Amino acid sequence: MNDTLNRINTIFRDVLENDALIIRRETTAEDVAEWDSLNHIQLVVTIEKHFKMKFTSRQIQSWKNVGEMCDDIERALNK
Amino acid sequence: MKTGDKYSAEFTVDRSVRDKFIAISGDANPLHTSDKFAVSKGFEAALMHGNILNCFISRLVGEMLPTREVMLLSQEIKFLHPVYMGTTLILKAEITDSFDFIPGLEISFLFQDKATSTKKAKGKVLIKLI
Numbered sequence: 195m196n197d198t199l200n201r202i203n204t205i206f207r208d209v210l211e212n213d214a215l216i217i218r219r220e221t222t223a224e225d226v227a228e229w230d231s232l233n234h235i236q237l238v239v240t241i242e243k244h245f246k247m248k249f250t251s252r253q254i255q256s257w258k259n260v261g262e263m264c265d266d267i268e269r270a271l272n273k
Numbered sequence: 274m275k276t277g278d279k280y281s282a283e284f285t286v287d288r289s290v291r292d293k294f295i296a297i298s299g300d301a302n303p304l305h306t307s308d309k310f311a312v313s314k315g316f317e318a319a320l321m322h323g324n325i326l327n328c329f330i331s332r333l334v335g336e337m338l339p340t341r342e343v344m345l346l347s348q349e350i351k352f353l354h355p356v357y358m359g360t361t362l363i364l365k366a367e368i369t370d371s372f373d374f375i376p377g378l379e380i381s382f383l384f385q386d387k388a389t390s391t392k393k394a395k396g397k398v399l400i401k402l403i
Contacts, residue, residue, distance in 0.1 A: 232346065235346060235372075235375055235377070235399075235401075236346075236347060236399075238372070238374060239372055239375075239377075239379075239399060242372065243370070248372075248373070249374055250373065250374065251373060251374045254374050
């Protein structure tokens with residue numbers, strides 16, 4: 195698991211209150227029972243704060259899985 | 274509304290407020306209703322329910338912002354010091370972040386005792402602009 199995915203995994207566990215959760219690049223909301231629409235907002239808010247970055251609505255809507263979110267984060271970190 | 278916008282208000286936690294909260298919540302624990310019990314536990318007098326302050330946050334979100342097209346998504350609060358009956362609290366709130374994708378705002382707040390400036394509680398809410 196790369197560093198970004200590792201950090202996101204910690205955030206997911208915290209927000210979704212599931213210490214056993216393991217997310218992968220292929221993971222989607224359908225794979226995680228606790229990942230509903232309200233928790234999705236909390237996840238993105240927490241990720242934005244953690245990485246000190248802002249996503250656009252278009253970016254968020256384009257993510258098909260966790261991996262695509264990771265890619266956007268890493269692109270922003272490497273700017 | 275934007276980051277940095279500030280709001281403030283005063284609230285007094287009097288007997289009427291306490292009794293109405295008990296009526297709504299059903300929480301008549303002696304810590305909140307009996308001075309004798311509360312003193313036996315090391316407090317000055319009966320403590321007012323911490324969640325009374327959450328009621329005031331509801332008013333902040335629902336009534337004090339420039340728009341009424343809002344809904345509360347989440348709320349965090351830490352109770353720092355007890356609030357006793359008759360205390361007047363000053364609520365200071367500030368928009369501390371915005372999230373275009375929701376769209377929504379984070380509002381951080383602090384309750385202080387008006388008489389002593391003691392910080393009674395602090396926290397933050399996430400609201401959605403609907």
